[in-house]
Amino acid sequence: xxxxxxxxxxxxxxxTMSAREIYGLTLxxxxxxxxxxxxxxxxxxxxxxxxxxxxxxxxxxxxxxIAEQNMFGIAxxxxxxxxxxxxxxxAVFACLRAGEQIRTDIAYQNLPVKIIATHAGISFGHAGTTxxxxxxxxxxxxxxxxxxxxxxxxxxxxxxxxxxxxxxGPVYIRIGRGFEPPCYEDxxxxxxxxxxxxxxxxxxxxxxxxxxAVLQSIEAARTLQEQDGISVRVINMHTIKPIDREAILxxxxxxxxxxTIEEHNVEGGLGDAVGSxxxxxxxxxxxxxxxIYDEFATIGYAEDLYAHYGLDANGIxxxxxxxxxxxxxxxxxxxDE
Amino acid sequence: MPLTDVERQELKNIAKKLRLTMIDVMAWSGGxxxxxxxxxxxxLTILYFxxxxxxxxxxxxxxxxxxxxxxxxxxxxxxxxxxMKGFFPEEELKTFNHFGSxxxxxxxxxxxxxxxxxxxxxxxxxxxxxxxxxxxRYLKKDYKVVCLLGDGECCEGSVWEAAMALNHFKLxxxxxxxxxxxxxxxxxxxxxxxxxxxxxxxxxxxxxxxxVDGHDFDQxxxxxxxxxxxxxxxxxxxxxxxxxxxxDFMENNVVWHxxxxxxxxxxxxxxxxxxx
Numbered sequence: 031x032x033x034x035x036x037x038x039x040x041x042x043x044x045x046t047m048s049a050r051e052i053y054g055l056t057l058x059x060x061x062x063x064x065x066x067x068x069x070x071x072x073x074x075x076x077x078x079x080x081x082x083x084x085x086x087x088x089x090x091x092x093x094x095x096i097a098e099q100n101m102f103g104i105a106x107x108x109x110x111x112x113x114x115x116x117x118x119x120x121a122v123f124a125c126l127r128a129g130e131q132i133r134t135d136i137a138y139q140n141l142p143v144k145i146i147a148t149h150a151g152i153s154f155g156h157a158g159t160t161x162x163x164x165x166x167x168x169x170x171x172x173x174x175x176x177x178x179x180x181x182x183x184x185x186x187x188x189x190x191x192x193x194x195x196x197x198x199g200p201v202y203i204r205i206g207r208g209f210e211p212p213c214y215e216d217x218x219x220x221x222x223x224x225x226x227x228x229x230x231x232x233x234x235x236x237x238x239x240x241x242x243a244v245l246q247s248i249e250a251a252r253t254l255q256e257q258d259g260i261s262v263r264v265i266n267m268h269t270i271k272p273i274d275r276e277a278i279l280x281x282x283x284x285x286x287x288x289x290t291i292e293e294h295n296v297e298g299g300l301g302d303a304v305g306s307x308x309x310x311x312x313x314x315x316x317x318x319x320x321x322i323y324d325e326f327a328t329i330g331y332a333e334d335l336y337a338h339y340g341l342d343a344n345g346i347x348x349x350x351x352x353x354x355x356x357x358x359x360x361x362x363x364x365x366d367e
Numbered sequence: 368m369p370l371t372d373v374e375r376q377e378l379k380n381i382a383k384k385l386r387l388t389m390i391d392v393m394a395w396s397g398g399x400x401x402x403x404x405x406x407x408x409x410x411l412t413i414l415y416f417x418x419x420x421x422x423x424x425x426x427x428x429x430x431x432x433x434x435x436x437x438x439x440x441x442x443x444x445x446x447x448x449x450x451m452k453g454f455f456p457e458e459e460l461k462t463f464n465h466f467g468s469x470x471x472x473x474x475x476x477x478x479x480x481x482x483x484x485x486x487x488x489x490x491x492x493x494x495x496x497x498x499x500x501x502x503x504r505y506l507k508k509d510y511k512v513v514c515l516l517g518d519g520e521c522c523e524g525s526v527w528e529a530a531m532a533l534n535h536f537k538l539x540x541x542x543x544x545x546x547x548x549x550x551x552x553x554x555x556x557x558x559x560x561x562x563x564x565x566x567x568x569x570x571x572x573x574x575x576x577x578x579v580d581g582h583d584f585d586q587x588x589x590x591x592x593x594x595x596x597x598x599x600x601x602x603x604x605x606x607x608x609x610x611x612x613x614x615d616f617m618e619n620n621v622v623w624h625x626x627x628x629x630x631x632x633x634x635x636x637x638x639x640x641x642x643x
Binding site (some may be wrong): 099102139 | 531
C-alpha cells in the first residue's frame with residue numbers, strides 16, 4: 031500500500047476548491063511519500079491543477095506542450111522506466127486525440143499510467159462541443175486492462191487518486207471542471223475501487239449514478255420521499271469498470287426498478303454497463319438509461335446544461351415519476367433469486 | 368574505436384545469418400515485412416552484438432540499454448536477432464504468427480523476452496523513447512535508449528512531437544536512428560509524401576544528424592560511437608539503406624514490403640543472400 035498522509039479533505043475544502051484543485055494538492059502530497067510518482071501535462075498544468083505537483087517537484091514533472099499523443103507515449107515510456115506517471119489533460123483530448131496511445135502504448139502493455147481527465151462530460155459547456163466529452167466511458171471501458179473511475183466530488187476525487195496508485199495497471203479518472211457542490215461531508219467513508227457505495231435503503235426504485243449525478247440524485251430522492259412518499263435508493267457507482275455486479279443485482283432484487291444517470295452519452299456508458307449486468311442475470315425489472323441522448327450537447331454554462339438535459343434533481347425526479355408508472359414482469363421464482 | 372577486421376567479419380557473418388533466418392521466418396509465419404526487415408539487418412546486428420548493453424540471462428536487468436523498434440512491422444528481423452542474442456531458443460521462431468505464439472507481425476513486450484517496448488502502430492515509438500530517457504535521467508541511470516524508426520513512419524505527426532521533446536529536454540541519452548530505405552507500402556516516399564529535405568528537418572528540430580550507409584558496419588560504428596558520447600542533445604543517425612537488401616530480386620522493389628514466398632523462392636532468396 032502506498033503511504034499517504036496529510037491529505038484528507040472535508041466539505042469546506044470541497045465547497046471552496048474545485049475537484050481539480052483537490053486533485054493537484056493530493057498528488058503533490060502523495061509525491062512526498064512516493065518518489066516513483068511523476069507528473070505530465072500538455073500545456074494544461076494550470077487548468078488541470080497538476081501545477082501543484084509541478085511546483086513541488088519540478089524534477090519529476092514534464093510539460094510536453096500541446097501534444098497529447100506525445101504526452102501519453104512519454105507516460106508509457108516513464109512507466110516502462112519503473113515510474114508511476116500521472117498524466118492530466120482534458121477528457122476529450124485524452125480519449126480521442128491520444129486514444130490510440132492510451133490503448134496501444136499504455137493499456138496493451140498494462141502500464142501503471144494514471145490518466146486524470148478533467149473537464150469531462152458537459153462540465154465545460156460554454157467552451158463548445160470541441161471541449162465536451164460524452165464518449166469517454168464508452169471508449170475507456172472497452173479498452174482491456176483499463177480501470178475507469180468517475181468520482182462524485184472533490185473529496186472522492188482525492189480518495190480515488192490515492193487509491194489508484196495501488197492498481198498495477200492503467201486507471202482513468204474522470205473529473206469535471208469541478209465547481210460542483212460537494213456530495214460528501216468528509217473522507218470518513220470507505221472508498222474501494224470497484225465497490226459501489228449505497229446511499230440510503232430505498233425500496234421503490236434505485237438510481238445508479240456517478241459523478242455530478244450523485245448529489246443530484248440524493249437531492250431528488252429526498253424530494254421524492256417528502257412529496258410523493260417514494261422510497262428511492264441511490265448507488266454511487268464511482269467505478270464504471272470493473273462494475274460492481276453485486277450491488278446492481280442486489281438493487282434489482284430489492285427494488286425492481288433501476289434508473290441510471292450519467293453525464294455521458296446513453297450509448298456505451300454507465301447505463302449500458304449496468305444494463306448488461308441486468309440482462310445477463312435474467313432478472314426482470316424496469317430499466318431506464320438517462321443521460322445525453324446520443325447528441326452533441328448544446329452550448330451553455332454547465333448548470334444550465336444540466337437543467338436542460340435533466341441531469342439536475344428536477345430532471346431526475348421527472349424520470350423517477352415516469353418509471354414508477356411502468357410495470358415489470360415478475361419472475362416465477364421471484365423469491366428464489 | 369574503429370572496427371577491427373575480425374569484428375567486421377564477425378558482424379558480417381551474423382548479419383548474413385540473420386537475413387537467412389528472416390527468410391525462414393517469412394516461410395514459417397506465412398508472410399512477413401521482409402523488405403523493411405532486410406534493410407535493417409546491419410543496424411540490428413551492430414546494436415545487439417556490439418553496442419547495446421543487455422543480458423539475455425537477465426532480460427529485465429534494470430540498467431540495460433533499451434531498444435525501441437518504432438517500426439514494429441520489422442519484427443521478422445527484430446525477433447530473430449533477439450533469438451540469436453540468446454534471449455530464447457531460435458527453434459521457437461518456428462511458431463511465428465501461429466496460434467498462441469509470443470511472436471507476431473508486430474512485437475509484444477509482454478510476450479517476447481528481450482523486447483523492451485511493444486510497437487507496431489507507427490509514430491508511437493519515439494515518444495516512448497522520450498519517456499524512457501526522461502525516466503533514466505530522473506532515476507540517475509546511465510543506460511541509453513535507442514529508437515529505430517522507418518522513414519515512411521516519419522509522415523506521422525507524433526514523430527515530430529517526440530522530436531521536439533527530445534530537443535527541449537536535451538535528451539542525449541536517446542539515440543534516434545531512421546531506416547531511410549525510401550520506400551513505403553504505396554511506393555517511394557518522395558512520391559507518396561515527400562520527406563526531403565529530410566536531414567534538414569531533423570537539424571531544424573535541434574538534432575545532430577549523422578548520415579551513413581546503413582549497410583556499412585564501419586560507418587555505423589563511427590556514428591554510434593559518436594552518438595554514445597553525446598550527453599546533452601539529441602542525435603539522429605540517418606541510415607541510408609536499401610529495402611530488401613541482400614536478396615537481389617527483392618532489393619528496392621516495393622512488392623516485397625510485405626510478402627510470402629514458396630519454398631523454391633525462399634531457396635532462391637537464400638542463395639542470393641549467400642552470394643551477396
